[in-house]
Amino acid sequence: MNVAKIFNALRKGIIPPPYEIPKPLLKLAASAMSARGKISTLTSVERTFSALYHKEPDRVPVTPLLCSAARQISGTPFPDMSLDGARAADVFYSGFDFVGGDFVQLMLDLSVEAADFGQKMVYPDNATARPDYGSPVIREVDDYKKLKPIRLSEASRMQEFLKFCEIMVKRVGFKGIVGGFAFGPAGVLSMLRGAENFFKDCLLHPKEVIAASETITSVLVEYVEAQCEIGVPAIALDTLYASTSALPKKVWEEIEGPFVKQLSNAIKKKGCMVGVHNCGHKPYADVQLKWMEPEVLSIANLPDDCRSLRELKEKYGDRTTLVGLIPTQLLITGTPMEVMDECRRQIDLLAKGGGFILSPGCEYPPNIPLTNAFAIVEAAKKYG
Amino acid sequence: MRIEDILLKIEKGVLEKNPESVQSALSLPEINELQADDLFQALAKGLETARRNLAADRFSIPEFLLAIDAFKTGVRLLNEMLPDFSRKKRESRIVIGVVEGDVHDLGKNIIASVLDASGYNVFDLGKEITCDMFLAGIKKHDASIAALSLMMSTSLENMKKIIQRIQRDCPGVKTLVGGAALNQQIAMAIGSDGYAESALTVMEEAERILQQS
Numbered sequence: 001m002n003v004a005k006i007f008n009a010l011r012k013g014i015i016p017p018p019y020e021i022p023k024p025l026l027k028l029a030a031s032a033m034s035a036r037g038k039i040s041t042l043t044s045v046e047r048t049f050s051a052l053y054h055k056e057p058d059r060v061p062v063t064p065l066l067c068s069a070a071r072q073i074s075g076t077p078f079p080d081m082s083l084d085g086a087r088a089a090d091v092f093y094s095g096f097d098f099v100g101g102d103f104v105q106l107m108l109d110l111s112v113e114a115a116d117f118g119q120k121m122v123y124p125d126n127a128t129a130r131p132d133y134g135s136p137v138i139r140e141v142d143d144y145k146k147l148k149p150i151r152l153s154e155a156s157r158m159q160e161f162l163k164f165c166e167i168m169v170k171r172v173g174f175k176g177i178v179g180g181f182a183f184g185p186a187g188v189l190s191m192l193r194g195a196e197n198f199f200k201d202c203l204l205h206p207k208e209v210i211a212a213s214e215t216i217t218s219v220l221v222e223y224v225e226a227q228c229e230i231g232v233p234a235i236a237l238d239t240l241y242a243s244t245s246a247l248p249k250k251v252w253e254e255i256e257g258p259f260v261k262q263l264s265n266a267i268k269k270k271g272c273m274v275g276v277h278n279c280g281h282k283p284y285a286d287v288q289l290k291w292m293e294p295e296v297l298s299i300a301n302l303p304d305d306c307r308s309l310r311e312l313k314e315k316y317g318d319r320t321t322l323v324g325l326i327p328t329q330l331l332i333t334g335t336p337m338e339v340m341d342e343c344r345r346q347i348d349l350l351a352k353g354g355g356f357i358l359s360p361g362c363e364y365p366p367n368i369p370l371t372n373a374f375a376i377v378e379a380a381k382k383y384g
Numbered sequence: 385m386r387i388e389d390i391l392l393k394i395e396k397g398v399l400e401k402n403p404e405s406v407q408s409a410l411s412l413p414e415i416n417e418l419q420a421d422d423l424f425q426a427l428a429k430g431l432e433t434a435r436r437n438l439a440a441d442r443f444s445i446p447e448f449l450l451a452i453d454a455f456k457t458g459v460r461l462l463n464e465m466l467p468d469f470s471r472k473k474r475e476s477r478i479v480i481g482v483v484e485g486d487v488h489d490l491g492k493n494i495i496a497s498v499l500d501a502s503g504y505n506v507f508d509l510g511k512e513i514t515c516d517m518f519l520a521g522i523k524k525h526d527a528s529i530a531a532l533s534l535m536m537s538t539s540l541e542n543m544k545k546i547i548q549r550i551q552r553d554c555p556g557v558k559t560l561v562g563g564a565a566l567n568q569q570i571a572m573a574i575g576s577d578g579y580a581e582s583a584l585t586v587m588e589e590a591e592r593i594l595q596q597s
Contacts, residue, residue, distance in 0.1 A: 126485065127538035133487055196490045199446035200453070248444040329567040332537060365537040365565075 005271070013173045014231045015045060017271030030055045034354070044102035044176040052273070052295055052321050054354040059384030060347050063103040063323075064373035067363040068128055070095025072370060079123035082108055085163030092164075093171050099370060100377045104172060105179045105236060106165060107363060113183055113220065114191030116155035117147065128366065131191050138193040141201060144208040147192075147215050152222045162226050169231040179275060180227035180235040182263065185216040186247070186256040187240055202247055202255050209255055217259040221266045228270035235267050236275040236298065242288050243280025244304055249287055257291040264292040275323070279362035285316055298323035300361025309349040313356075322350055323357040326376060331360060332368055336375035343379030351384065358384065385414055391426040394458060398430025399437075401450035403457035410461045420462060420469045427458040428501040435498060439584045445494075448583070452497045459500075474503045476594055478560075479521040480531040481509035483543045488535035491563055491582075495531065498583045499590065515546045522554050529558045529590060532576075537565040544574040551575065558593040562586065 002020045009016035018026065030053030033046040037058030042050065050057035071081055073094045081088045088108060096104045109128040115121050120132040138144055152158060161181075168178050183191075189212055190198040201209050224235050237260055242252045264274045275296035276288050285303035288294070297320045306312040309325070316322065330342055343358055350356040358380050364373055385393075390409055397405035409415075410423070434451035437443035443451070462469055480496050482489050489511045500506045507525045509517060522530055530550050532543055547559050560578040561571050571579030578593035580586035 124485065127536060130487065195488070196449060196493065199490075200449055203446050203450065244441065244444070246445060248446070251444075251446070327567075328537065328565065329570055332540070332565075333569050333573050367538050367541070 002271070009231060012170070012231070014169050015174065015177065015233045017228065018049075018233055018273055019268065019271040027053055033057065043174065045174055048102050048177050048357065051354045051357060054318065054321070056352070056354045060351045060356060060358050060380050061102040062358040062377055062380035062384070063101045063105060064095075064099050064376050065105055065360045065363050066092070066095035066099060066101075066370070066373055067105065067107050068109075068366045069364040069368070069370060069373065070098075071366075073098050077125060078128060078366075079125065082123055082129040083157075083160065085160040086167060088160070088164045089167035089171065092168060096172065096176060099373045101176065103177045103179060103357060103359075104168065105181065105363075106161075106168060106232075107181045107236070108161065108164070110183050110187060110238065110240075111191050112157045112161050113155075113188045113216070113223070115157040116150055117188065117192060117216070117219075119192050126367065133194050136192060136194055136197075138189070138197075138212075141205045141208055144189075144201075144205070144212040147212045149215055149218050152219060152226060155219075155223075158223055162223075162230060165227050165232050166230045177234065178232055180224070180232035181277075182220055182224050182227075182235060182237055184237055184239045184241075184256055184263070185213040185220060185259045186252070187238055188216050188220070189213065190241070199247065202251050206251070206254060213255060213259050217262055220259075220263055224263055224267050225270055228267060228272045232272065234273035234275055234296070236277045236296075237263055237292060237294075238277045239288055239292075240278055240280050243278055243283040243301075245281035249284050249304075252284065253287055253291070257287065260288075261291045264294065289316070289319060294320055296321045296323055296357070298359065298361075300324060300328065309346060313350050313352075317350070317353070317355050321355045321357060323359050324361045326358070326360045328360060328362055328365060331372045332365055334372065336371055336378075339372045339375040340379040340382070343376055344383040347379070347383050385412055387414065387418060390414055390418065391422060394423065394426040395430040395433070398427055398451055398454045398458065399433050401447060401454055403454045406454050406458040407461060410458060410465070415465075420466050423462055424459070424469075427455050427462075428503075431455045431497070431501040435583055445490075448494065449490075452494065455497060455501060473505050476528040476590075477505040477507065477525050478529040478531055478590070479507045479509055479518065479525055479527040480533065481513035481518060481521070482511035482533045482535075483539050483546060484512050484514045485539035485542050486534045486536050486563075487511045489533070491535065492531075492533040494583050495533070495562060495580065495586050498586060499531075502587050504590070515542075515549045518546055519549065519553055522550065522557055527557060528594060529560050530554075531560045531562070531580075531590075533561070534563040534565060540565060540570070540574065547575045558596065560586075560590060560593060 006016040033050040034055035047057040120135040274294040276294040277298040279300035282304040393409040561576040562580040
C-alpha cells in the first residue's frame with residue numbers, strides 16, 4: 001500500500017489508484033458502500049466501486065458513453081475536439097454535467113495512436129477523425145518491419161489526449177470515475193494498413209505483423225502508464241479484432257494476446273484497473289479475459305460462447321464487471337420509452353449481485369439527438 | 385488432366401484461398417476444351433462454398449477475403465485469356481458504393497464479390513460516393529439496384545438523402561442497404577427497399593426486392 005500515492009491523490013482531489021489500497025480493504029469498503037446503499041443514496045464513485053466489487057449498490061451505475069456526441073451541447077466542431085485536449089475536456093465535461101452518469105469514458109477516436117505513428121489523417125467536420133486510407137503508412141508487407149518506436153514526448157495527439165485526461169480527472173474529481181483509453185496494437189496497425197489488408201496479413205504474414213505489434217506495444221505501454229500517472233484510475237483497452245467480425249480466435253491470440261497482456265500488466269502495476277472494450281460481433285470474451293484479466297468487460301454484442309444475457313451473466317458475471325449492452329441501432333431509431341424498456345430488461349438480467357454498469361454497447365452515435373442518452377440515465381435511476 | 389478434375393482444381397483453389405492453384409489450373413492446355421462459362425462457374429462454386437463456410441462459422445472474415453482474392457484472380461485470368469468472354473449473367477445490374485462521409489469498404493467489397501459470383505452485373509463505384517455519383521452510376525449502367533453501404537452512423541443522414549433522390553429521379557430502381565450501423569428497422573426508417581445484414585443474406589434480399597413491383 002503506497003500511502004503517499006493515496007494521500008497525494010486525495011490532496012489533489014482525485015481518486016487514488018485503486019490497487020494502491022489492499023484488495024481486502026477495497027472489498028470491505030465495497031460491502032460497506034453496498035450496505036449504506038440500502039438506506040441512502042451513494043455517490044457515483046461509491047456506486048461504481050460497489051458494482052465493480054460485485055456488491056449491489058443503491059442502483060445500477062450508468063454511463064451514456066456520450067464521447068463526441070457531447071459536442072452538440074456547445075456546438076464544438078469535431079476537428080477542434082480531436083486536436084485540442086482542453087477543448088475535448090470542455091466537451092466531455094459538459095456531457096457529464098448535462099446528461100449525467102457515474103462514469104466518463106474518455107475516447108476521441110480510434111486513430112490517436114496511429115496519427116503519431118505517421119498516419120496521415122482526415123478531420124471531417126461532421127464525423128470523428130480517421131486515417132486517410134489513400135496514404136497508409138504500411139503500403140506493403142515489407143513496410144511492417146520499417147515501423148519504429150516513437151517518443152511519447154513527441155507524439156502530439158497522444159500528448160493532447162494525456163492533457164485531456166489530466167484536465168478531466170481534476171474537473172470530475174470525486175463526482176465520478178474517469179476512464180482512460182488505448183486502442184490495442186492490432187487496432188493501431190489496422191489504422192496504418194487498412195483493415196482489409198491487415199486481416200489478410202494476419203493470416204499470410206503473421207511474423208511481420210507480430211514484430212510490428214511489438215513495436216507499437218512498446219509505445220502503448222508508456223502511453224497507458226502516463227495515463228495512470230496522471231490520475232486516471234481505470235483504462236479501457238480496445239481489442240475490437242477479438243471477435244468473429246474480425247480475426248479467428250487463435251489468430252487473435254497470436255497477433256494481439258501477448259501484447260495486450262503487457263498493457264494490462266503495465267496498468268495494474270501502476271495500481272489502476274483494466275477495462276476491455278469490444279463492440280465487434282460475437283466477441284471472444286474467454287480469451288480476452290484470459291490475456292488481460294480485466295475488471296471490466298464492455299461489449300455491444302453477446303460473446304461467441306453465450307446465447308443470451310442470462311448465460312452471459314452466468315458465465316462471466318463473477319469474473320468481471322459487465323458494461324453494456326444497449327444496441328446502437330435502438331438509440332438511433334428507438335423512442336425514449338423503448339430505450340428505457342430495453343435498459344430495464346438488461347438491468348433485470350444483469351444487475352443482480354453487482355458486477356454490471358448500464359451503458360450503450362458502443363459510443364453514443366455522435367450525430368443523433370441526446371434524448372436517448374437522457375433515457376439511459378433515467379432508466380438507471382428508475383429501474384436500477 | 386480430366387476436364388472434371390480441372391474444374392474441381394479451380395473450385396478448390398478458390399475454397400482453399402490459393403490463387404496460385406487457380407492460376408495453375410487455368411494455365412493447363414486442356415483449358416481450351418472447356419467453355420468459359422463452365423470455368424467461371426467453377427470459380428463461383430468455390431466462392432459459394434466459402435460463403436456457406438462463413439455462414440457456418442467454419443471460415444473467418446479474413447479467410448473469406450482470401451477466397452475472394454483467389455476468385456478475383458481467376459476472373460481476371462479468364463478475362464485476359466478470353467477478352468470476348470461474356471459469361472451468362474442475370475439480367476439485373478447493380479451499382480454498389482460506400483456512401484459519402486464513410487470510407488470503410490471492407491463489407492462493400494465482400495458484398496460486391498458475392499453478388500458478382502452469383503451472376504449479377506456489379507459495378508463498384510467505390511467509397512465516399514455522393515448522391516450525384518450514385519445517380520450517374522445508375523444511369524450509366526442502367527442499374528436495377530443501388531446498393532449502399534456504410535459503417536458509421538454519422539453517414540446515415542447522407543444515406544437517407546441518397547435514397548430519397550434515387551426514388552425521386554430513378555423510380556423503379558430498388559435500393560438495398562447494409563453495414564454495421566444498420567439494422568432492418570433503420571433500413572425501413574430511411575426508406576430503403578431492402579436490407580442485407582451480411583454476405584450471408586444479400587443474394588436472397590437482392591432477389592426479393594427485384595420481385596417487388
